[in-house]
Amino acid sequence: MNALRRWLDTDLAYSLRQSPLAMGAALVAFICLFCAVFAGWVAPQDPFDLATLELADARQPPIWLEGGSAKYWLGTDDQGRDILSAVIYGARISLIVGLSSVLLSMVIGVALGLVSGFLGGWIDAALMRLCDVMLSFPAILVALLIAGVGRALFPQAHTSVAFGVLITSITLTGWVQYARTVRGSTLIERDKEYVQAARLIGVSPMRILRRHILPNVLGPVLVLGTIQVATAILTEATLSFLGVGVPPTSPSLGTLIRIGNDYLFSGEWWITVFPGAMLVLIALSTNLLGDWLRDALNPRLR
Amino acid sequence: MNEDALVRVEGLSKTFDLSPSWLSRLLRGGAKQRLHAVDEVSFEIPRGTTLALVGESGCGKSTLARLLVGLHEPSRGRALFDGQDVHQTLGGADAGPLRQRVQMIFQDPFASLDPRWTVGQIITEPLIEQKILAPGASLEQRLQELLAVVGLSASDAKRFPHQFSGGQRQRISIARALASEPDFLVCDEPTSALDVSVQAQVLNLMRDLQRQRGLTYLFISHNLAVVRYVSDAVGVMYLGRLVEWAPRARLFSDPQHPYTRMLLDAIPKLRNTGQARTPVQGEVPDPLNPPSGCAFNPRCPHANDRCRTERPLLQGTPAGRVACHAVAEGRIGVS
Amino acid sequence: MSLLEVKDLVVEFPSRRGVLRALDGISFTIEKGEILGVVGESGAGKSLTGAAIIGLLDPPGRIASGQIRLNGERIDQLPEAALRSIRGRRIGAVFQDPLASLDPLYSVGAQLIETIRTHLPLDPNAARLRAIALLEETGIPAASQRIDHFPHQFSGGMRQRVVIALALAAEPQLIIADEPTTALDVSIQAQVIGLLKRICRDRGAAVMLITHDMGVIAETCDRVAVMYAGRIVEVGPVQDVIHSPAHPYTAGLMACIPDLETDRERLAQIEGAMPRLDAIPNGCAFHPRCPRALPRCAVDRPELLAGGATQAACWLLAS
Numbered sequence: 001m002n003a004l005r006r007w008l009d010t011d012l013a014y015s016l017r018q019s020p021l022a023m024g025a026a027l028v029a030f031i032c033l034f035c036a037v038f039a040g041w042v043a044p045q046d047p048f049d050l051a052t053l054e055l056a057d058a059r060q061p062p063i064w065l066e067g068g069s070a071k072y073w074l075g076t077d078d079q080g081r082d083i084l085s086a087v088i089y090g091a092r093i094s095l096i097v098g099l100s101s102v103l104l105s106m107v108i109g110v111a112l113g114l115v116s117g118f119l120g121g122w123i124d125a126a127l128m129r130l131c132d133v134m135l136s137f138p139a140i141l142v143a144l145l146i147a148g149v150g151r152a153l154f155p156q157a158h159t160s161v162a163f164g165v166l167i168t169s170i171t172l173t174g175w176v177q178y179a180r181t182v183r184g185s186t187l188i189e190r191d192k193e194y195v196q197a198a199r200l201i202g203v204s205p206m207r208i209l210r211r212h213i214l215p216n217v218l219g220p221v222l223v224l225g226t227i228q229v230a231t232a233i234l235t236e237a238t239l240s241f242l243g244v245g246v247p248p249t250s251p252s253l254g255t256l257i258r259i260g261n262d263y264l265f266s267g268e269w270w271i272t273v274f275p276g277a278m279l280v281l282i283a284l285s286t287n288l289l290g291d292w293l294r295d296a297l298n299p300r301l302r
Numbered sequence: 303m304n305e306d307a308l309v310r311v312e313g314l315s316k317t318f319d320l321s322p323s324w325l326s327r328l329l330r331g332g333a334k335q336r337l338h339a340v341d342e343v344s345f346e347i348p349r350g351t352t353l354a355l356v357g358e359s360g361c362g363k364s365t366l367a368r369l370l371v372g373l374h375e376p377s378r379g380r381a382l383f384d385g386q387d388v389h390q391t392l393g394g395a396d397a398g399p400l401r402q403r404v405q406m407i408f409q410d411p412f413a414s415l416d417p418r419w420t421v422g423q424i425i426t427e428p429l430i431e432q433k434i435l436a437p438g439a440s441l442e443q444r445l446q447e448l449l450a451v452v453g454l455s456a457s458d459a460k461r462f463p464h465q466f467s468g469g470q471r472q473r474i475s476i477a478r479a480l481a482s483e484p485d486f487l488v489c490d491e492p493t494s495a496l497d498v499s500v501q502a503q504v505l506n507l508m509r510d511l512q513r514q515r516g517l518t519y520l521f522i523s524h525n526l527a528v529v530r531y532v533s534d535a536v537g538v539m540y541l542g543r544l545v546e547w548a549p550r551a552r553l554f555s556d557p558q559h560p561y562t563r564m565l566l567d568a569i570p571k572l573r574n575t576g577q578a579r580t581p582v583q584g585e586v587p588d589p590l591n592p593p594s595g596c597a598f599n600p601r602c603p604h605a606n607d608r609c610r611t612e613r614p615l616l617q618g619t620p621a622g623r624v625a626c627h628a629v630a631e632g633r634i635g636v637s
Numbered sequence: 638m639s640l641l642e643v644k645d646l647v648v649e650f651p652s653r654r655g656v657l658r659a660l661d662g663i664s665f666t667i668e669k670g671e672i673l674g675v676v677g678e679s680g681a682g683k684s685l686t687g688a689a690i691i692g693l694l695d696p697p698g699r700i701a702s703g704q705i706r707l708n709g710e711r712i713d714q715l716p717e718a719a720l721r722s723i724r725g726r727r728i729g730a731v732f733q734d735p736l737a738s739l740d741p742l743y744s745v746g747a748q749l750i751e752t753i754r755t756h757l758p759l760d761p762n763a764a765r766l767r768a769i770a771l772l773e774e775t776g777i778p779a780a781s782q783r784i785d786h787f788p789h790q791f792s793g794g795m796r797q798r799v800v801i802a803l804a805l806a807a808e809p810q811l812i813i814a815d816e817p818t819t820a821l822d823v824s825i826q827a828q829v830i831g832l833l834k835r836i837c838r839d840r841g842a843a844v845m846l847i848t849h850d851m852g853v854i855a856e857t858c859d860r861v862a863v864m865y866a867g868r869i870v871e872v873g874p875v876q877d878v879i880h881s882p883a884h885p886y887t888a889g890l891m892a893c894i895p896d897l898e899t900d901r902e903r904l905a906q907i908e909g910a911m912p913r914l915d916a917i918p919n920g921c922a923f924h925p926r927c928p929r930a931l932p933r934c935a936v937d938r939p940e941l942l943a944g945g946a947t948q949a950a951c952w953l954l955a956s
Contacts, residue, residue, distance in 0.1 A: 014653055193414035197478070200371055201428045202401045215418040358822035359793075467910055468679070497678035497849065502893035502904040509903070524823060527852075531895040531904060554897075568827040569897055570852030572879055585792050585825060 022292035109178025117186025227290035313379035354533035422459030469500030646703035677864035729804030756807035794825035873947025883944035
């Protein structure tokens with residue numbers, strides 16, 4: 001409680017309170033996260049438990065339209081699955097994939113950026129050329145390529161392997177940004193006098209990197225990460241929409257959108273629109289949060 | 303040479319290679335560019351005294367400071383601390399004890415403290431890193447002692463650097479430097495970024511510490527008035543070379559080198575209001591392209607042909623040394 | 638009528654911790670052709686004073702009350718367009734960092750000509766000739782060639798001369814110079830100070846020289862105003878303020894400056910530190926640190942009172 005009170009008193013919290021948009025975005029993002037984590041308690045039914053499905057209820061419209069019922073707030077799909085539950089569970093998959101790939105990208109990117117900036121020389125040059133090469137490939141194509149390779153290697157894909165391949169492909173498209181940003185900040189911090197003071201004391205380069213430089217370059221990384229969550233989730237959605245993302249047994253929002261796409265023209269628009277809306281909501285709120293974070297951190301960095 | 307010298311520097315030089323990459327040179331045919339930041343500097347500092355190094359930007363005093371504490375490797379020459387070669391010792395197994403005895407205070411109070419560490423962590427880092435004390439009661443006690451010595455309070459240990467003023471941050475730097483009980487402190491413009499009243503506090507503190515603990519200082523500054531207050535001996539640097547060295551009283555009453563005279567003359571004085579002074583010639587030349595012979599010759603009113611071709615050596619007695627042909631030849635009278 | 642008259646100027650910054658008064662009722666005048674020094678330590682508000690006069694306060698800072706008059710006309714409440722025509726034409730500015738004052742992408746000549754033509758009705762050729770003349774006046778050798786060089790091709794001292802030329806381009810009556818020599822070497826400092834003085838005499842322009850360096854003030858200024866915690870604590874002819882200061886802060890300041898000419902056993906110091914803007918004491922802002930504080934000092938804020946040749950805001954002069 002004390003720690004919370006202290007945090008609320010900081011400049012960051014004050015800046016959050018100044019911006020209703022950021023607070024709204026934070027609230028929305030928090031709700032999505034909460035629903036995703038506690039999907040089992042929040043969702044009215046488990047849409048992937050075939051035993052609970054009633055085929056007779058298939059293709060029901062949302063509650064406010066004629067034909068809808070209170071049992072299925074957002075209607076059902078062609079198999080009788082509750083759309084609301086499907087959206088919640090789908091969001092969970094999307095968030096898991098999105099967050100873990102962002103986290104992995106961060107770890108890889110920050111580590112490489114630190115090494116590159118601190119050591120300089122040919123290591124720095126080589127890593128930066130690698131970054132340049134990676135950036136010249138469009139993210140989706142890289143992800144498609146890796147996903148395709150993965151499927152070829154593991155045709156009888158176990159679910160977790162399929163997830164692993166998907167997360168790997170999104171990770172590999174995202175780490176470059178962190179590496180570059182961190183390298184730039186590291187170059188600046190490396191020449192500052194507090195680093196020289198540490199060298200003077202005899203601190204080893206590894207410890208200097210870890211204990212002095214790393215904490216001081218993390219600011220922009222967090223901003224990037226927040227914005228990248230949206231990108232990662234959208235990338236995953238695109239891949240799933242194309243059919244090369246998550247396995248069909250664990251549909252993410254992208255999968256749901258694809259499934260619903262077929263029914264768009266037969267009038268059952270709710271099957272695709274609500275997963276789409278949820279996707280937009282998550283992406284928008286994390287983007288807005290990222291924007292606010294970047295501006296809030298900026299004057300202090302100055 | 304004085305045998306009681308704690309620090310002795312012999313022909314110390316540092317050259318930086320600032321050439322463009324070999325590919326650029328291949329394609330565009332540029333020459334290699336070398337910066338002689340420190341060029342054959344020799345002096346000694348007796349135990350318990352303060353040597354001040356003065357000079358303007360580009361004179362190499364900061365590079366020299368970093369050479370003395372091992373942050374740079376010398377290109378030629380050597381620096382000796384208590385008889386041991388600094389660079390060799392720091393690269394070997396005995397580095398620990400040397401690191402404890404030699405410490406540095408930096409110029410920028412904002413950049414010399416890690417903004418993410420608490421003051422307590424900053425001050426005790428040398429103790430932990432050099433394994434003098436392990437985290438625990440005795441470490442805490444030492445921290446409190448150090449805070450008290452520099453005039454900070456016990457509760458300051460939990461705060462962060464940005465919560466302090468410039469003067470207080472320099473005190474934190476001083477506390478950190480004192481943690482391992484050093485014998486020799488290299489101070490790189492420690493008060494240049496501070497207000498006058500804060501500067502007075504910090505300078506007085508440093509003087510008191512020197513008296514109480516028998517510390518030896520190398521004090522680097524561009525402010526000759528401050529140097530007059532703190533130093534026992536003064537060295538004047540120009541474009542990487544030591545052009546004059548004298549005990550303090552002698553340097554200020556009877557400066558020999560034309561550059562020293564020019565510097566002393568150029569400083570605005572509180573008493574001389576509105577008086578016309580000898581106009582100062584030119585500016586410090588590009589260190590990448592120093593003049594031939596004596597580096598000061600383009601700006602020197604006494605330069606002759608020998609000055610333009612032959613570099614003067616630092617010559618003299620413990621009463622004063624100058625690197626100037628005009629002085630050696632007796633061409634400059636006593637001013 | 639004074640060239641510049643500032644009366645009861647108050648500058649405020651709304652912030653998290655309430656409204657901070659960075660300048661609290663500043664009043665002073667500058668006569669034509671005079672060099673007024675504004676001296677003080679960091680946080681005293683001297684740069685803010687210059688910024689307020691020329692209309693360059695960083696938001697959310699704003700002028701809360703008071704008047705600034707140039708040649709009798711009020712300039713503190715003018716809209717931005719009118720201010721822009723005053724800036725450069727009637728008030729010129731020289732800031733601390735010459736590298737930041739010059740646009741690295743344009744030649745020195747281009748920047749000079751742009752300023753000249755913005756304020757004066759000259760055709761490009763006449764403007765160029767005038768620019769060359771300005772560069773020569775500020776001591777740049779080979780001005781007719783160097784006019785086409787870029788800022789990075791000049792050394793620090795030369796750049797500052799270019800900035801001074803820029804400030805002079807439209808023949809202003811007042812130049813505000815904010816720490817113009819702080820970033821320069823000592824030997825160059827002397828040259829630039831000499832240049833400023835000469836230009837003032839030759840052109841009859843007035844200068845407001847803002848600095849923390851008392852030595853520069855002693856060399857250059859006719860009168861000096863000492864600032865502390867957003868207030869002016871002493872003002873008067875430069876020799877009198879330096880050698881017989883009436884205010885204890887000024888006296889303390891002079892005592893703790895190391896002297897080039899004499900040896901001192903110990904530097905005097907002023908205990909404590911300048912108060913932060915959100916913690917300015919009641920009454921006289923200096924009284925907690927003052928060795929001669931009276932009981933009244935903690936309660937009433939003193940106005941500028943006459944004390945010998947200077948004026949000081951100190952109750953010690955009231956008796």
